[in-house]
Each structure stands twice: as C-alpha cells, then as structure tokens.
Amino acid sequence: MAKKNQSPNAGVVAAEVPKELKLHMLRQMISLRRFEEEVKRLYCAGEITGAIHLYVGQEAVAVGACACLRDDDYATSGHRPHGHCLAKVFDLNRTMAEMMGRETGLSRGRGGSMHQFDKAKGFLGGNGIVAGGVGIALGAAFASKYRGTDQVTVCFFSDGASNQGVVHEAMNIASLWKLPVIWLCENNQIAATTTVARSTCTPDIAPRAEAYCIPWAICDGNAVLDVYRTVGEAVARARRGEGSTFIECKTYRLEPHCGIIADQRPKEELALWRSPKKDCIKRFEALLVGDKTFTPQEIEAMHRRVEQEIAGAVEFARKSSFPAPETLYDNVWAEGAKS
Amino acid sequence: MAKKNQSPNAGVVAAEVPKELKLHMLRQMISLRRFEEEVKRLYCAGEITGAIHLYVGQEAVAVGACACLRDDDYATSGHRPHGHCLAKVFDLNRTMAEMMGRETGLSRGRGGSMHQFDKAKGFLGGNGIVAGGVGIALGAAFASKYRGTDQVTVCFFSDGASNQGVVHEAMNIASLWKLPVIWLCENNQIAATTTVARSTCTPDIAPRAEAYCIPWAICDGNAVLDVYRTVGEAVARARRGEGSTFIECKTYRLEPHCGIIADQRPKEELALWRSPKKDCIKRFEALLVGDKTFTPQEIEAMHRRVEQEIAGAVEFARKSSFPAPETLYDNVWAEGAKS
Amino acid sequence: MRKLTYAAAICEAQCEEMARDDRVFVVGEDVDIAGGVYKLTCGIREKFGEKRLVGTPISEEAFCGLAVGAAMAGLRPIVEIMYIDFILMAMDPVVNQMAKVQFMSGGQFRMPVTIRAQAGAGTAEAAQHSQSFEAWFAHTPGFKVCMPATVYDAKGLLKSAIRDDNPVLVIENRVLFFDEEEVPEGEWTVPLGKADVAREGKDITLVATGIMRRKALAAAKALEGKVSVEVIDPRTIVPLDMETILASVGKTGRLLVVHESPTRNGIGAEIVRRVVAEGFDYLDAPPKVFAGSDTPIPFSSTLEKAALPQEETIVRAVKEMVGA
Amino acid sequence: MRKLTYAAAICEAQCEEMARDDRVFVVGEDVDIAGGVYKLTCGIREKFGEKRLVGTPISEEAFCGLAVGAAMAGLRPIVEIMYIDFILMAMDPVVNQMAKVQFMSGGQFRMPVTIRAQAGAGTAEAAQHSQSFEAWFAHTPGFKVCMPATVYDAKGLLKSAIRDDNPVLVIENRVLFFDEEEVPEGEWTVPLGKADVAREGKDITLVATGIMRRKALAAAKALEGKVSVEVIDPRTIVPLDMETILASVGKTGRLLVVHESPTRNGIGAEIVRRVVAEGFDYLDAPPKVFAGSDTPIPFSSTLEKAALPQEETIVRAVKEMVGA
C-alpha cells in the first residue's frame, strides 16, 4: 500500500508544468520570502509584536502544495502559518494588516500572526497549538465527503507536531472513513530547540502512516516541483474518493524558531541551507533559467515587483486603523451578545 | 526489528513450565473467573453498585502476563481491571471489599470497581478513563530507569484504547528513551458496542508498534502459556535494558460490556468462545490433564477450594464497615487538610 | 398530553432538528449501534442513515476537532461525549479552538456545535465518571452552557442549542434519563438564557441547577408551612437569567445556591458575585452556596451521599439561613 | 542583598531543591537545551546532568501522565508546561489522574508533582497563548494553586510547592520574567496558603492576584492622598488565606478583587462568595470583582489593553466603590 518517492528528477517534471504555473510559483515563493523578511524588520522595529514564527526557507512546500489546490479546497496550518496563508489566500495587504493588528487584517486584527483565517479561500487558520489544526482538517475533509463534493483538505504541520497524539487519532479516522485529507508534514528537522533525533524515534516520519494503511511519500521539500508533483498525485487520489495520503517534505527553517531568539544550530549547517545548492528559491531560479523558461532579467524584475507589492502591503496596513476598544466583544458570540 | 509470533505450540512451552507455576496459573484463572461470576451475582442482587466491567473470558492474559512479574514490578489497567488486579495482587478479600465499598477494601472503598490500587504489589490502578493508564505506565517505567533498577511495567489496555492519541505519544517516548514498559493490548475484538473493524483501520494492532521501532508480537490470548512465554521474553528484554515491547493478545470477552446491559453480538459467536475449544480455562485444563500434570479430580478440588475462598471474600467484605461519612475529606490532600 | 422520558426527549429533539436541517449530524462513541450506550440516539439511524449518525473510535480529541472543522466548513455537528469526564481528552479542540474561532477569525466563521455530555454523580461510578464542569465552561468565553433538569427542558433546550450559531454545552444528567413526564405533542423550544421559577415562595430563594432542582423542590415541600421557599432553576448557566434571580431575591431577601459540583469556585460563587454586585440592597442575610464537597467523588455509597447536597441537608441549610 | 530576576529565581529554586532531594527531576518541552525557551531551567543540566533534566517530544498528554506514574513510583517530578494554554492537551492526566489518585487509592499513593506553567496576557500573543486557568484548578479538588508575583515569592513558593506531597500548580507570568528585585542570599521558602499584605491602607481592600498585584500597587500609589488602598496578594489561590483577607475587609469595609482571567466564574467570584459568607457584617458596600473581559484575548494592542484591568481602570473602579 505504501510507496516512497525520494527526490524524483525535477527536470522531468519541469517540462510538464506550464510556464504560467512556474511563473505563479516563483512569484509566490519570492513573495513569501520578502514578506517574512519585511515582517522581521517590522518586528525588530517594534511595529509588529507578539510571537512571530518565520517561514523563511520552506517556501517551496507551501507554494508547491497550494498550487495543487482550488479556492474551495481547505488548508489548515499551525504556529508558523504565514507561508501557508499567503500561498492559499495570496492577499499580501490583508495578511500584513493582520500581522500589524489592524481592522483591515484578515481576522480584523483579532488573530495576529498565528490566527489568520480566510473563509473565502478556504484557509481555516493558523493555530497557536502545535497540531491544533489536525482535528480541524479532519473535520473539513469530513464535511466535503458529507456533502459529496470533491474538495480536498491539506493539513500542514511539522516534525514536532507529529508526536502529538491527535495525529495518530486523526490518521486512523481518515483511513477508516477514506477522508480526502492530505497530511503534509514539513520536516524541517527541528521543533523549537529540539531536533528530530531527540523527539522522534524514527528518522523518517511518513512511514508511520503505514500503521494506518495510509499511502505515503517523502519528497524534497526544497524542490518546489517535487512538492507540486507529489501533492498533486495525492490531491488527485483524494478527489477520486480514494482517501488520505501522508507526505513528508524534508526541508529546513532558515530563521530562529520564534522572533529573534538565539539559534543553537551550527553556523555551517545554516550556511549550507542558505547556499544556492539548498535554498529553494535559488534552486528554482537556477532551474528556470537553465531550461530557459525565464531570463535572469525577468527574474530580477519579478523581485523588484514583489518588493513594491510588499512595500504597498506595509503602506496599506499602516494606513489602516486599529480596532476600536468598544468592539472588544464583537464575535465572542455569533449574535455579538455582551454577557 | 519487528517480529511476529503467532500461536506457537503451547505443548512445547508446557513442558518447560514447572508444575507449581502451572498450578499457580490455573488456580489464579479459576479464581478470576469465579470472582467475576460472584461479582455479577452481587451486582444483580444490588449488593454491588456502579459501573462493573467483567473480565470473564480473558483470564489467560492477566494471569499469563502477571506470572512473569515480580511484586516490585508495576502494572496499570483500565476500566476492566478486576482480572489484572487479582493476578498482580491476588488478595480476594480486599478486592471484593473494594467492590462492595468497604473501608477494608484495597482503596478503602473510595475507588470501587475501576479504581483498585495496591502500592505494596505495584498495582498502579484500574482507570475509569480509556487509555488513562498509558501515561502512568510510562512514568512508572521512567522511574525504574531513573533509579537504575531492573523493574518492568506492564500496561494493560484493549483494542478500543489503542486509538487514543496518548498510546502513540507514549510509544514514541518509550522507544526514544528505551523504557522498560510492555504495552499489552488485549484485543477482545470490541469496545463497548464498537467492533475493531469499525474502530481501527488495520485488522491487527501490534504492527503499529513498527512505526515506533518497537518489537511486537501477536499471541493467542486464550492460551495462557503462549501469553506467559511471549510476555516473559518481553520482560526479559526490558530487564536487560533493551526497552519496550508491544504484545497483542487475541481474546474475547464473554460478558456484556458493562453491568448486565444487552449484548449485540451474535449468539453463535458467544457460544463458540464459551466452548471448550476456545474458553481459556477449559483449554488449559485439557492441556494439563492431557499431559498428566493434574488429574481431573485435582482440578475439581481446586474449583471447590476457590469457591470457598470467594465465599470467604464475600463474607469478609460483608462484615467490614462502610467508610464513615466524616472521613470524606481523607486524602484529598496528603495532609488531610479540609479546605 | 403524552408521557416521555428524559432520554427519549433527547432523541426526539435530535430527530426533529435533523429533519429540519440536513447539515445537522451526530458524532460520538457508540452512538450508531443500538442508539448508544445510554439510548440517547435512538431512531436516528432508521430515519437518517449512517451518514448522519457517526460512531467513532475512542479518540475524543480527534472527533471534537472534527466537529470544529466540520462547523467551519458549514455543517452543524452534535457531539456526544459519553461522560463529561471524557471531555478532558478533548480540551484543546473544545476550549482552544471551538470556543475561540469565531472571535479569532474576526467573525468569518460561525461555530454551531452542540456538545451533549452527561454529568454528575449519584450512581456509584466514582471519581472519573461523576464530574460536572459547568463552572469551567462558564469561565470560558465563547461557550454557552445549559443544564436541563426536566423532560420538557431536555428537549426544548437541546433544540435551541442545535439551532444556535455558537458552541453550546448541554449537560445532561443520567440520574434523570428514565424520568417520565407529561409533555405536549409536537415541537417546542426553550430559549437559552431564560430561568424557570419552579416553585414560588416568599422567604428564601433557592437557585438550584440540574438535578438539584429536584432535590430543592423536595426540600421546599418538606419545609412547607414552616418556610416558604422559592425555587429557581436557571436552566442556562451562560447566559444567566439575572433578571429572574434578582426579582426573586428582591422579593425574598435571601439567596441560597445549590449545585452538585464542588463548592470552591463553582457556579454558586458566580451567582453570589452577581447578586451581591447587582442586588446588594435586596439582601437581608448573607447569600450562601450549598454545594458538592471539595473532594473527588468517592465510590462508597456512604461517602458519595455525604459528598452531595441531599434533601435533608438542603432543608437544614435553609433553616439555618432563615433562622428557623 | 543581591539582585535576582524572576526567571533566575525559578532556576535557583529548582536547583536548590534538586540538590536537596535526588528524587526531584524536571520534565518538559525544550527544557534541556540552553535552559529552555524562556530560560527557566538554566544551570540544571550543568549541575545534575541530562538524567534529571528531561526534554520531551511535543506530547503533553504523555509526559504529564509520565509525571503521575513517576510520582506513584516514588519520584517528585517538576513538569514545565511552556504556556498554560497547552495544559489543555493534558487535562486527563492532570485532572482525572494527578488530582485524584491520592483520594481514589485511599491514601496509598502521594502525588508530589509540581506543575510550572506560565500564564497570562499582555504580550500580544493572542487567544491561545494568554489564558489563565487558576479558577479551573481552584474548582478541581486535589490541586493547590499559587501565583507568584514577586521574585521573592517566585523562589519561595516554588520551593514549597516542590516539597509539598500534593499536586501544586505554580502559575508563572512571563511579563515578570525579567523583573529584578533585591533578595536575600541563600535559601528561603514562602508557605503555601499565606497571603502577603503588599501595601497597608484603610479605605478599601484590593485583593490582586499574579501580575495584578503590580497594577493594583500602581493604582494605590496613584490614589495616594485621595483613597487609602490596602493591597493584598493572596499568593496562593488554594488554599486561600481567608484570615488575612477578612482581617483587611474588617478594617476597610470594602473589597475589590482584581484579576486578569475572565470575570465570569473567575477566582474573584470565589473570594466574594467567601467574604460574603464569612464577613458579611464587615461590608460597607457591595464587594466587587474587576477582572479580565469575558472574551478570548485579542491580538491587537488596542483590544488587548481593553481586555485586561489596567492601572487607570483600576483607579476608576476604586473611585467608583469609595464614591471618590
């Protein structure tokens, strides 16, 4: 039942992917990266507060996976959701406004970094609770099946989350009921300060899915087309009513766990993962220049355009107002009742 | 890493087991059975109240497993603990007194059927929460390793419990830290009214342990010597510091889930499991008569002796007093403080 | 009029609401086979099929999370928790997620989830099958909580809960399951947030929740001729019908809250807080709480009885308060 | 005297108790690497090694259960829950098991587990990283609860908690982690169950828990000359030092409880209940609670500020009560 796909030849896949889609993916990846870099600046400047978990380095996963989804598909995420939110919703302005606590933010400033939601695009939220999105994803997939639609749900989580009990419970149920949910584990090799070797009794996480008769795959999470192809297959299976898949994307987070706290990882390791050999954006750019999809100039122009869009998003957020204190009780309950 | 032992030839094992041990096991099995039958009578007569989950049919598991343990080893159980408690502690009087809410009960009448404890014999309790004993077993095993002793812990639970998240969390930790704990899953094929086929995406439960690199075995839970041998090997491994094992014992509960509520299972299925071909006590007796360990007369005498002991236990309980109302606050806190 | 049990009322409410709205479904352990362990989902399978009556593995955290996600995707789950004690396996989805998503998402999502859970002691099931958590959920912003104590309310409150767009915890009581009452034909609802004056009186107000309604009424009866006791069953804990409670205390000048869950930081404390804050001048005597002991629930009958308010001890507490 | 931060006081308390008793160990997420995410376990690894400083996978239910079993087998675990919000993953081991085993086993087992968890809002971490559950645990028989608000108490209460044979929840507050105070050399303990009169006054008693001690003191200062405010920090929520609180209310005739967690069914309600029951005649005015809003904690600073009692709003509440 289980299958294992390790690093397929991305070049082969690249040829099959239409140019517009490559453009879309590259543009999203650059946007995610620049967005996070800007968030970091604003955080250091005190314009963004709270607990901020940057997605830098893992962009290929969110972008490759969400490229397989429709607007009416669902996704859930965790404490590091900016990338997933952007890739699924792609609204730089309202995402940035949320980060900055503005009324124009996706969640009207109530949620902040970890609680961005977008109902229209099926983004069922970041989550402050490690593995908090797992049960929610199960429920969204249940709802699709209940209604008889072909929507799928992608549940993003990381290696640390995979040791929460609810992951096991949810996989068992998803398998029993053949729910259209994709468990997408971004193994960035660490959870806060705890490496996978210290948290997880197996080097790979995906094979655990075998305990639930769920097909699984391991892919190179820094190769966007590998992610795209692997998730694409799982999405197609789910749409056909064949149930759940578990995908582990091997990747690396390039920033510290949260905010600007000190990182304990070896400098050389960080440097390696930032190098053109490993960095997912540089790798994708090299691939696209290599196969003549884009010229370096076109890519450079794209970077500049994204830069402007991010600046625009910050501008949008800054101009937006903070929620008024008298709206504190809004949406505690549906009817906005006060007590 | 994983291994699978299905129904080994019990006759071979039987030859290696000393006669006193066979006597001990048979006596315990008969005691467990008669104890439960008496509990049922007392429950129907209103002398025992509350939620009563009988262990009838599964005696070979508790007895075979506990025969591998020392008094200073630990065991945890669940909502169906009478058998595990008796096999580990073997105090018919105080166990019956607990069932009947007496001050002389194992837990001074505070616990009842689901919360019997015996510190002296390492019985860390039944548990009203399905899988509630799993974390406790992990902790007891942790303590043994912390202190550097060779004690082991057996965690008894059933098929339904195996779908609780904490089982996955605890297996991961037990494997990571090589804790001396044996996960003993009594697959009696049903949880309340829910069959394994409806609750669990795989027919066997033990192979899930592979996801945690924990060696596993499946054995015939109605063959006491098979249980004894399989658990014995796991106990030896654990004592040698080689860590955790998962054992699934295939068995069947012969009484309804709880109290005397109606059973939904097919009558023929029940009859089959009550027949000499399947019933664990009848099978063990046939084996022991067949290899001339005991005569039928000796076995008959044993039944009569057990009958008397059970009657004595009921007598003991009936003569014991109920807890005095003014002792209500005892042991809420260690110091017995009132508020 | 016809007769109906508390358990049958629960089944009837669910069937009616499921017929009314096909987004409503029931999920929980053993609910699908033979109407559940306590027969609270009878008739549903026959009318609506397996699709809408979902028996689960023993995985409370996952299926409560499932309810959150299903609600976000437009369904209206009814979750059965077999005993409220088991909700402790699912506090993350219930409290961190279900209670907060409407607020955190800036109102994009509604959370029409009904959690049905039976609670309470009195059946010798000991410390892990006898708890009541209404005080916890009252302290959890985003939750409504009700505790039906009659057959009429069991159906009426549950129907209101299912129609509500918010998470509502309906705390049922297994001691009442076989209680039979005369009830009307057809449908009715009982609004969330409206107390019931179960008995009128003029000397003292007893606010009694859940099964304590019954014990308070018995105590009131026993005191007839000596003390005139008004008994109020709030029915809904959140939102709390302070108007009815204050009107009563305004009349009687005395308040005794009776509940089964532990006294310390129970809902009695909250009711006292509000009455003191909003009706201090009405009070002729210090308002009090007479409730469960601050102990786990013991198994043995002598202790279990001592741990809970009983008719006789309520009578005594009332006498003390009125100086009778 | 020397200076110490609140975070360093926590480390010091643990190191001292671990030196005193080799059954004490620390378990939790990330505690082992670099002294934990919040540096609350610094120095332990160097002094006692990995065996006694156990970093876990993200599996709260399992490692809290582990603490229960380890305590039953004779150890004395200190469990770190990184944010108290995450204890919701572990409510079964903590509430169904840890709180009840002593009682249920008829006293055979002791349960010397200390749970350290930081709680509270004020750092823009939103609804799932800002909760306070002291009211829940006060309602849970078997638990002691304390909320150190000074560096002195952070060390002293924690040491008492570790030595206690019962489950004790020590609620720390991350806003205070870098607070520095002058403290004595060497060891000290603060007994569980003894309140601290943080400031004497005669017009009104402010009972302020956790971080609200600080805000109440600031408010008292701001009111100097106009209203004489007595500030009492209970330090321990269970058991509660009613003697000190009643003595104060006896003197001032007025009580305002200030806490950060939601108002409804918060610990303020319990304190009001007890003062009303035990000291009704002392009261010159209705006792009140001024506490967190009955909402999840919002992210945006304007809302988060509005959701919590602040110095200015405490001043206003005091003025209202004394009619100033």
Ligand SMILES: Cc1ncc(C[n+]2csc(CCOP(=O)(O)OP(=O)(O)O)c2C)c(N)n1
């Ligand atoms: C239930 C819970 N436990 C602990 C935390 C604290 N915490 C936040 S992120 C994190 C590490 C998560 O690691 P992983 O799942 O690998 O995600 P990554 O940070 O790598 O994206 C921890 C322990 C939490 N938010 N929720």
Ligand SMILES: Cc1ncc(C[n+]2csc(CCOP(=O)(O)OP(=O)(O)O)c2C)c(N)n1
């Ligand atoms: C957390 C929790 N959920 C549900 C229950 C109710 N319950 C008690 S026993 C039981 C079935 C357990 O089945 P299994 O684990 O197979 O044990 P068996 O009855 O077969 O011994 C259920 C659902 C419970 N006690 N605890």
Ligand SMILES: [Mg+2]
């Ligand atoms: Mg990670």
Ligand SMILES: [Mg+2]
């Ligand atoms: Mg079973």
